[in-house]
Amino acid sequence: MSKKPLKVAMIAPPWLAIPTKGYGGIELVIESLVDLLRKQGVEVELFGNGARSMKGVKTRSIYKKDMFDKIDWPYYDAPLQVMQSHMHFALDYIEKKGDFDIIHDHNPYIGPSFLSLATRIKSVPPALHTFHGPPFSTDAEIAAGKEDNRTQLALMPDSGKFYMTCISDTQKAQAPSKVSSRMLDTVYNAIELDLFPFVEKKKDYYITLARFTPEKGQHIAAKFAAKYRKRLHMAGTVAGIDTKRKLFLELSNPLSKYRQNKEFVYYSDKVLQYVLRYPKINFMGNIGGTKKYEFIGKAKALLFPIQWEEPFGMAVIEALACGTPVVAMRRGAMPEIIQHGVNGFLADTEEEFFEYANRVSEINPADCRRSVEEKFSATAMAQSYIDRYNEVIKLAKSRK
Numbered sequence: 001m002s003k004k005p006l007k008v009a010m011i012a013p014p015w016l017a018i019p020t021k022g023y024g025g026i027e028l029v030i031e032s033l034v035d036l037l038r039k040q041g042v043e044v045e046l047f048g049n050g051a052r053s054m055k056g057v058k059t060r061s062i063y064k065k066d067m068f069d070k071i072d073w074p075y076y077d078a079p080l081q082v083m084q085s086h087m088h089f090a091l092d093y094i095e096k097k098g099d100f101d102i103i104h105d106h107n108p109y110i111g112p113s114f115l116s117l118a119t120r121i122k123s124v125p126p127a128l129h130t131f132h133g134p135p136f137s138t139d140a141e142i143a144a145g146k147e148d149n150r151t152q153l154a155l156m157p158d159s160g161k162f163y164m165t166c167i168s169d170t171q172k173a174q175a176p177s178k179v180s181s182r183m184l185d186t187v188y189n190a191i192e193l194d195l196f197p198f199v200e201k202k203k204d205y206y207i208t209l210a211r212f213t214p215e216k217g218q219h220i221a222a223k224f225a226a227k228y229r230k231r232l233h234m235a236g237t238v239a240g241i242d243t244k245r246k247l248f249l250e251l252s253n254p255l256s257k258y259r260q261n262k263e264f265v266y267y268s269d270k271v272l273q274y275v276l277r278y279p280k281i282n283f284m285g286n287i288g289g290t291k292k293y294e295f296i297g298k299a300k301a302l303l304f305p306i307q308w309e310e311p312f313g314m315a316v317i318e319a320l321a322c323g324t325p326v327v328a329m330r331r332g333a334m335p336e337i338i339q340h341g342v343n344g345f346l347a348d349t350e351e352e353f354f355e356y357a358n359r360v361s362e363i364n365p366a367d368c369r370r371s372v373e374e375k376f377s378a379t380a381m382a383q384s385y386i387d388r389y390n391e392v393i394k395l396a397k398s399r400k
Contacts, residue, residue, distance in 0.1 A: 005042060006043065006390075008045075008100065009045055009094045010104050011087070013026055014049050014083065017049040028191070034046060034057055068237075083107065104128050109149070116156040127163070127392070133310075136176070156178075158182075161399065164182055170336060188376055188381065189314060191378055196293055200323060202300045202365070203299070204231060206357070207319075209296065214266050217307040234281070244283055301319075301360040309332040320337075325363035325365070327357045
């Protein structure tokens with residue numbers, strides 16, 4: 001008798017539909033994971049935004065349009081309502097359906113809170129939560145006045161069928177010791193390499209590829225390009241705005257609703273001055289599909305001057321897969337992805353960042369591609385998650 005295939009309830013964040021159009025961090029990972037799991041015989045139902053759906057994958061949702069423009073609203077106006085409704089909907093369906101072997105959740109903060117309690121119910125299957133970000137709080141951040149985001153984890157009941165994993169060892173090392181018994185081995189984010197064409201001969205332009213936020217530090221990349229008169233194409237969204245035309249309409253409107261948004265203010269105060277003064281620096285808007293792959297592949301380098309402890313960095317492995325070297329600050333998981341002097345450079349200061357950005361021609365594009373093939377393929381990620389699923393199911397049975 002053939003073995004029943006593993007059935008997974010995949011709970012994505014509710015903000016962006018899958019497959020993605022342009023920007024998407026967690027969503028891109030989930031898209032690749034679902035695709036590869038299905039190819040390995042795993043049955044997956046996706047709980048996420050319903051504006052689009054993956055071919056051949058059942059998508060369950062209470063939201064039928066992208067909600068990303070609401071993610072930075074005051075929590076009582078939208079984010080909290082959206083997240084709570086999304087999780088209630090998913091867990092209610094999963095419990096009533098009753099035939100899922102495991103839940104795999106990707107919702108920051110609220111996912112662990114819901115699942116640590118929900119999995120205590122007998123009719124709810126065991127669950128695995130992936131911490132994509134933000135990073136766990138550090139003592140230095142707490143001393144500076146920030147709230148400790150580890151508190152909810154430390155207070156979670158040590159019961160139920162709930163386990164966790166991180167996307168880098170750097171991230172995992174910051175997790176509170178209270179949850180160590182529930183924390184499984186790291187599973188790196190990954191990409192489907194076939195989607196990213198290797199380009200050996202580069203054109204004479206640099207890129208940034210990320211949502212514009214102070215943490216991503218795009219103003220440092222713009223400052224470099226201005227100082228050395230380099231061509232810089234900056235792709236990504238600004239407070240959810242995804243086209244150059246719409247962005248400049250809002251920037252020219254003193255009464256724009258976006259003026260209360262911290263990402264819009266960051267772009268306006270820190271980045272716009274370079275775009276206006278230097279014709280070689282320009283905002284590209286949101287880029288997706290084959291246009292995105294071409295944009296990355298032909299670039300001289302990806303500039304990634306992050307100002308926070310980035311838990312991973314999807315844009316980094318996307319660039320490397322195309323043979324495009326990366327210059328990044330030595331923060332977060334960057335040392336786990338970038339081999340200094342082999343597939344890019346790691347800088348400790350702004351001055352070093354500028355120096356290394358001028359030396360990217362020393363990097364062999366083939367070494368960039370190889371680094372992703374060896375460590376960050378979607379096939380390896382999918383198998384790692386299958387291993388974690390089976391581990392969680394086995395652990396859950398042992399707790400009965």
